[in-house]
Amino acid sequence: MKLRLALSAVIMVLASTAMAGPGCGKGHSKQVMSCAEGTVWDIQSQSCVPQITS
Numbered sequence: 001m002k003l004r005l006a007l008s009a010v011i012m013v014l015a016s017t018a019m020a021g022p023g024c025g026k027g028h029s030k031q032v033m034s035c036a037e038g039t040v041w042d043i044q045s046q047s048c049v050p051q052i053t054s
Contacts (some may be wrong), residue, residue: 035041035048042049 038051039048040051041047
């Protein structure tokens with residue numbers, strides 16, 4: 001009975017870990033809702049930069 005309970009617990013932990021996904025928490029970048037007027041989001045610098053118009 002103890003073996004069955006322990007095995008069930010291990011399976012539940014592994015299943016929840018697998019459901020979280022291998023990249024959970026990785027590869028995310030900061031995001032802003034919006035930049036101030038006259039600025040745009042720059043992916044490389046990860047910040048709002050002045051908008052250049054021609």
